[in-house]
Amino acid sequence: MSERFTVVASSTSPTVLKRWVAFELRKLREDAGISRDEAAKSIKGSVQNIGHIETARSLPKPLELERLLELYGVPERSEFFLELRTRAKKGRDWWIGFDESTVPEYFKLFLGLESSAVKIESWDAIVVPGLFQTPDYARAIIRGGRPEFRATEVEKRVELRMARQAEVLHQEDAPQVWAVISEAALRLEVGSRAILRAQLERLLELREHPNIEMQVLPASAGAHTGVDGGFIVLTFPNELAHDPGCVYVEGRVRGVYYEEPAQVLAYRDALTRLQMRADKPEDFPRWVKEAMKDL
Known part of the structure; x- marks a missing residue:
């Protein structure tokens, strides 16, 4: 992971990090010509589970992430994605102090x-x-x-x-x-x-x-x-x-x-x-x- 991205990611909101993980994983799967069903089988999960990951409703577990990247032919990107996942889990959105009426x-x-x-x-x-x-x-x-x-x-x-x-x-x-x-x-x-x-x-x-x-x-x-x-x-x-x-x-x-x-x-x-x-x-x-x- 580049120093530049580490700096950017450290200040990036969890909401956006989840989106990035979802977007990148979906594109990698599509570029590899792999169906959601095949991806689900590789992590012993359901198609719905893959759908939730690819729409940022949930984050993949570390082992699931590594298996998916291996299936998609880019295992060398594991460290990059695991770093994104960690920051998404531990981060805090800067607008958290504003109520729902102000930030819909x-x-x-x-x-x-x-x-x-x-x-x-x-x-x-x-x-x-x-x-x-x-x-x-x-x-x-x-x-x-x-x-x-x-x-x-x-x-x-x-x-x-x-x-x-x-x-x-x-x-x-x-x-x-x-x-x-x-x-x-x-x-x-x-x-x-x-x-x-x-x-x-x-x-x-x-x-x-x-x-x-x-x-x-x-x-x-x-x-x-x-x-x-x-x-x-x-x-x-x-x-x-x-x-x-x-x-x-x-x-x-x-x-x-x-x-x-x-x-x-x-x-x-x-x-x-x-x-x-x-x-x-x-x-x-x-x-x-x-x-x-x-x-």
Whole structure:
């Protein structure tokens, strides 16, 4: 196991480690041309047991893991997978202190994936990305989008958003973050002019981080590959050779995950086209300062 992956895995949530074990084992089995029935017989288990392992509902026991890897023709990867399994069993998700109303079940996977990614790329059409928001800006966004929330519910979500930023942007081995933001998002008066100004100043500060890049897609760009709305593309460590990454699209009721290679590729292509049509990263401060002049 590489030193790089050991560092990443040590801070990766159990939720994500289980997903990685499941994803990798399923791909190895399929590449070897082995059925679930054959895999089940090798560990003296049931097809349902293999199904639970490959959907991250359960982790294989150490002996089961070694037998499966031997069956799939990659026994040399035992140490790698056993390390993943150990961390998945002993780890603790960073959001564990938040209740279910603040962190619904569908959102837990995203929080784990985001904090485990080596690259986070996004397109934001309406507002500034959550990873970049100030507390006041986030508070105004949540209040405006969810007027039915009580003040305490709003504050819990603001706290969660700030915790996300600390977990992702300020970890020792922070990921590369590349955001394409619409011109409209820089000008939408969220909360008040003072709140928007403070948010724009925050963007200028964040841009100085070596692992953060931002681009503006001008209104003059016309129709583009992001007209369907915002999305986030996550890339994971190279050691997970079979993982194509993941795309997350936030909806009003719940988030949607796209994990099939063709689906992820479609979003990567859309994002690449947005990056190409957007102004260069070095022009970002100019856009922000122009927006601030109008406040």
